[in-house]
Amino acid sequence: MRILVVVASRHGSTWEIGEVMAEAIASRGNLVDQRAPEDVASLEGYDAVVLGSAVYLAHWMGAARDFADRFSEELSRIPVWMFSCGLATQPAASANSPHELLALRNLIGARGHRSFRGRLDRALLTFAERAAIAGARAREGDHRDLAAVRTWALAVADDVAAHPEASVARHGAAV
Numbered sequence: 001m002r003i004l005v006v007v008a009s010r011h012g013s014t015w016e017i018g019e020v021m022a023e024a025i026a027s028r029g030n031l032v033d034q035r036a037p038e039d040v041a042s043l044e045g046y047d048a049v050v051l052g053s054a055v056y057l058a059h060w061m062g063a064a065r066d067f068a069d070r071f072s073e074e075l076s077r078i079p080v081w082m083f084s085c086g087l088a089t090q091p092a093a094s095a096n097s098p099h100e101l102l103a104l105r106n107l108i109g110a111r112g113h114r115s116f117r118g119r120l121d122r123a124l125l126t127f128a129e130r131a132a133i134a135g136a137r138a139r140e141g142d143h144r145d146l147a148a149v150r151t152w153a154l155a156v157a158d159d160v161a162a163h164p165e166a167s168v169a170r171h172g173a174a175v
């Protein structure tokens with residue numbers, strides 16, 4: 001199978017999560033490409049897509065939302081999974097559950113969505129970003145659980161292998 005991992009990341013931590021996923025999915029014998037959303041011109045030849053974004057101010061990054069819009073038709077015909085990377089600690093209905101998530105998930109018929117903890121390195125932030133989080137109780141540091149990332153990605157690879165043809169439960173179950 002040929003699988004595309006598409007990742008919108010501003011400071012690199014979500015991109016690195018994508019790299020761990022790509023490696024895990026490839027370890028199951030798949031051909032995997034990883035791209036930023038704006039670098040994808042076509043989905044031709046791909047059997048499945050993993051689409052992820054860093055979360056900023058309770059939203060997915062614009063490039064990831066644009067990607068879902070641009071390719072909504074193609075995506076709804078192949079298996080797709082979504083993931084978010086952020087620091088919010090609460091489950092659904094918190095800031096870690098970006099406002100547009102459900103609409104996007106329905107738009108592209110994703111089979112599942114998973115949130116992963118990210119990294120906050122104040123040294124990498126712009127002045128505006130530091131100001132934006134000044135009032136928030138954001139914990140600095142690398143909170144990524146790469147073992148959990150790998151486990152999820154392997155489950156995705158196994159699901160594609162087990163149900164290659166079963167496309168697109170528009171309101172499908174989460175992995």
Ligand SMILES: Cc1cc2nc3c(=O)[nH]c(=O)nc-3n(C[C@H](O)[C@H](O)[C@H](O)COP(=O)(O)O)c2cc1C
Binds near residue numbers: 011054086096130
């Ligand atoms: C200005 C700013 C706003 C953020 N807003 C959120 C948020 O609303 N929800 C959340 O879960 N994480 C939020 N985060 C945490 C980021 O999602 C986290 O640092 C993530 O790992 C960044 O990914 P990246 O390195 O790929 O850009 C915010 C971080 C910054 C700097």
